[in-house]
Amino acid sequence: MELENALYYYGIQAKLPYSLLKGVAEAGDLTRQPLDVWRRSQVARRMRRNSKWRGFMPREKGYAIFDKSSMPGVERVVAVCRKLVEERRDNGPKRREKNPFTFYERPEDFENNPELLDFALSDPIIETVSDYLGFLPQLKSIGLWLTQPLPKDLFGSQLMHLDQPEVGIVGVFINVSDVRPENGPFSFLPADLSRRVNDAVNYPKRYYCDDGRVTDEEVFSVCRPEDVKSLVGPAGTGGFVDLSACQHYGSRCSSGERIIFAIKFQKAHKARHEVRPFFRRYQDKVEQPRSLVIT
Secondary structure, three states, X not given: OHHHHHHHHHHHHOOOOHHHHHHHHHHXXXXXXXXXHHHHHHHHHHHHHHOOOOOOOOOOOOEEEEOOOOOOOHHHHHHHHHHHHXXXXXXXXXXXXXXXXXXXXXXXXXXXXXXXXXXXXXXXXXXXXXXXXXXXXXXXXXXXXXXXXXXXXXXXXXXXXXXXXXXXXXXXXXXXXXXXXXXXXXXXXXXXXXXXXXXXXXXXXXXXXXXXXXXXXXXXXXXXXXXXXXXXXXXXXXXXXXXOOOOEXXXXXXXXXXXXXXXXXXXXXXXXXXXXXHHHOOHHHOOOXXXXXXX
């Protein structure tokens, strides 16, 4: 989306309001696929009518926390992910230089372990995300991440940031291992407090014209350390987080390790890349309207 990137970059340099730039970009995105936008909004509306997950993730706060007793299917996902990590420990993937965690998932995992994709497309997950976004979402990615201590200063996603603030990305994170503060839990500020930080540091300019990272000193000049929410707790603890609205970081691991299963959804009309090919192969196995989530 080079044109959109230019819109934000030069618009912000010209000191045009971010809300104006975002509105122009949104109008363009809505007109590219109007039928799909309408269809996804209608599906979300129908789901919302009788869903017990309606309102579970408040828009003002941009997050919701759950444990294994309240989220069906979590225990099976944790068991599968633990098995995959243990099988790959001795011959696992190497950490990418610019990432503080290692990606342990492989494309074949979703065929060999259908419960992973089944969980991502389950009623609690899809109904919660659809209610929050107002659209049946598009699946962006599924990951299995392992974090261990790193002997260097904080970098990359260890610093506060947003994921594509113009897109609308919701992450679902599940602790596969028991996670304590020293293990580097996924941590975030609620959306309302994140807006205060964004205003204080002129985050649109920070994101579109710089590296998009915010230091702890900048954050805590506006908020208190205790305002940060962290997904600490036993395996099966998890949460929904609006990654485009909640400033967040993770992988600040000082001892032990953290293993997390991560699912990301986005508004389909805001997608910047096509759905990964290995998700498309499951379209015929998934009933409508959920098959739309992987298209």
